[in-house]
Amino acid sequence: MLHTQHPVDQPTLLEVFATGDLTGSSRRYEKHITDMAGVYLSEASWSQQVSTAAADTLVYSVNEQKYQDGSGALIIGTSTVLPGTYGDEYAVTRGHLHTTSDRAELYYCLSGKGVMLLDTVDGDSQAIELTAGKAVNVPGQWVHRSVNVGTEPFVTLFCYSADAGQNYGIISDAGGMKTLVVHDGDAGWTTIPNPRHIGYTRGQTS
Numbered sequence: 104m105l106h107t108q109h110p111v112d113q114p115t116l117l118e119v120f121a122t123g124d125l126t127g128s129s130r131r132y133e134k135h136i137t138d139m140a141g142v143y144l145s146e147a148s149w150s151q152q153v154s155t156a157a158a159d160t161l162v163y164s165v166n167e168q169k170y171q172d173g174s175g176a177l178i179i180g181t182s183t184v185l186p187g188t189y190g191d192e193y194a195v196t197r198g199h200l201h202t203t204s205d206r207a208e209l210y211y212c213l214s215g216k217g218v219m220l221l222d223t224v225d226g227d228s229q230a231i232e233l234t235a236g237k238a239v240n241v242p243g244q245w246v247h248r249s250v251n252v253g254t255e256p257f258v259t260l261f262c263y264s265a266d267a268g269q270n271y272g273i274i275s276d277a278g279g280m281k282t283l284v285v286h287d288g289d290a291g292w293t294t295i296p297n298p299r300h301i302g303y304t305r306g307q308t309s
């Protein structure tokens with residue numbers, strides 16, 4: 104007979120929609136265009152869009168369920184990145200490395216067309232295209248950011264350890280990620296080196 108020290112939590116049902124709606128989520132947060140100061144290489148394009156918007160434009164949102172705490176628990180949610188460009192650069196999330204940096208994450212594309220942009224602290228870089236039905240398993244030690252390279256919202260379902268945490272400063276301290284995802288004419292998207300990137304420092308990451 105198995106014994107448990109604590110009452111066992113009950114399973115929960117989530118209903119996940121291609122729009123990013125998530126029935127059963129416990130938290131929602133939104134990022135607006137003014138939250139993205141300093142993120143894009145073309146600050147002129149970003150500031151021009153800030154100044155001409157009637158209100159502080161929503162650029163991405165997250166719905167998530169954090170049901171339990173601890174190293175064995177999961178955070179499950181949806182991320183919705185709205186389409187946009189700043190200069191040639193496609194709309195991105197701020198991106199992060201997990202504070203407990205060995206924690207992996209699943210991203211499964213529900214709708215739209217996007218790229219998961221991935222860097223290691225040591226200088227490897229990858230850009231993986233996602234469309235509905237495709238997923239990427241992001242291992243630990245990879246800085247990651249979602250990029251919308253389409254004309255519709257880019258919506259992903261994500262799942263990661265509840266004790267992972269997010270280190271956002273590692274990207275801003277590095278001058279941005281190693282590459283930029285940019286418009287490439289009729290060919291769609293491509294990556295180019297980010298001229299402001301000065302390399303990552305591990306900082307307080309474990």
Ligand SMILES: [Fe+2]
Binds near residue numbers: 208247263
């Ligand atoms: Fe993450």
